[in-house]
Amino acid sequence: MAEPRRSARLDRTPGRALVNLAFVAGRLTRKRRPLVLGLDARWLVALAVLLVGVAGLAVLVDGPAVEWAATLPPGVRSAFEVVSDLGRSQWLLVPTGVLVIVLAMGRWPGIGLRLQAAWAEIGFLAAYVFLAVGGGALLVNGIKQLIGRGRPGGYAEDGAFSFDPFNFDYGNASFPSGHATTAGAFIVAGCLIFPRLRLPFIVVGVTVALSRIVVGAHYPSDVLAGLALGTAWALVLAGLFAWRGLAFHRRGDGTLAPIAPAIRGAVRNPGWPALLIAPLRALAGPREPLN
Numbered sequence: 001m002a003e004p005r006r007s008a009r010l011d012r013t014p015g016r017a018l019v020n021l022a023f024v025a026g027r028l029t030r031k032r033r034p035l036v037l038g039l040d041a042r043w044l045v046a047l048a049v050l051l052v053g054v055a056g057l058a059v060l061v062d063g064p065a066v067e068w069a070a071t072l073p074p075g076v077r078s079a080f081e082v083v084s085d086l087g088r089s090q091w092l093l094v095p096t097g098v099l100v101i102v103l104a105m106g107r108w109p110g111i112g113l114r115l116q117a118a119w120a121e122i123g124f125l126a127a128y129v130f131l132a133v134g135g136g137a138l139l140v141n142g143i144k145q146l147i148g149r150g151r152p153g154g155y156a157e158d159g160a161f162s163f164d165p166f167n168f169d170y171g172n173a174s175f176p177s178g179h180a181t182t183a184g185a186f187i188v189a190g191c192l193i194f195p196r197l198r199l200p201f202i203v204v205g206v207t208v209a210l211s212r213i214v215v216g217a218h219y220p221s222d223v224l225a226g227l228a229l230g231t232a233w234a235l236v237l238a239g240l241f242a243w244r245g246l247a248f249h250r251r252g253d254g255t256l257a258p259i260a261p262a263i264r265g266a267v268r269n270p271g272w273p274a275l276l277i278a279p280l281r282a283l284a285g286p287r288e289p290l291n
Helices: 002-011 013-028 040-060 060-072 074-085 092-105 112-147 152-159 178-193 197-215 219-245 263-266 272-283
Strands: 248-250 257-258
Touching: 040 060, 040 219, 060 152, 060 197, 060 219, 074 112, 074 197, 092 112, 112 178, 112 219, 112 263, 178 197, 178 257, 197 219, 219 248, 219 272
Parallel strands: none
Antiparallel strands: 248 257
């Protein structure tokens, strides 16, 4: 009778989560080649341009940009406040976090091996997006407090170079821009996962980042620094995932590409929308782990 009791324990939601997490841990501990974080030359060039631009903008453009933003009509500012709201990290953290939790709780063999593989690929990609955005948010908030740059709201009194480190106040958390950091991570994740749609991801991300200047929340150098930080962190994280064989792999030329053969195979099936309800079916299925 011991084995049935053990199976019953594993069949509970916490037990299923532990079994599924053990599967993930097994993937993480597999032997891999030495760590290489070589980045695509195009991304390196983009990062270099961003970093050089930060210093230039800080000296030449930050002050005039604040004065320019103050002259914009209220309607323009209101429109860009809506755009700016898209840069909040929770828009990406909540859905990807919920998806990862749902997949971790699933009873997977009930949906078949092909759908299991597809959802495993989706789960690892979702985990990457969650960590790219969430990790970037943690980094940028730490840097904000370390630097303590005053926001444009205090430009008239203190100028563009007012600093009060470890003040822990909104008014002294200008550099780098958190929204722009999220936008940078969003751009990298979108371009890596959906390379054919990279232009829309770049346009949306850059527009959200620039909106922070229009609404008077950040200086241009804050925005460029945030884009650089989010981009760099998301690229390094993608390299770490590829090193462990999760979510991405390296092509022969060293560039990163998503691991998605099962996803591509599933969407070629006329019944591919069934993937959308697979996690709900998995929650009610047999108790074996994802594999």
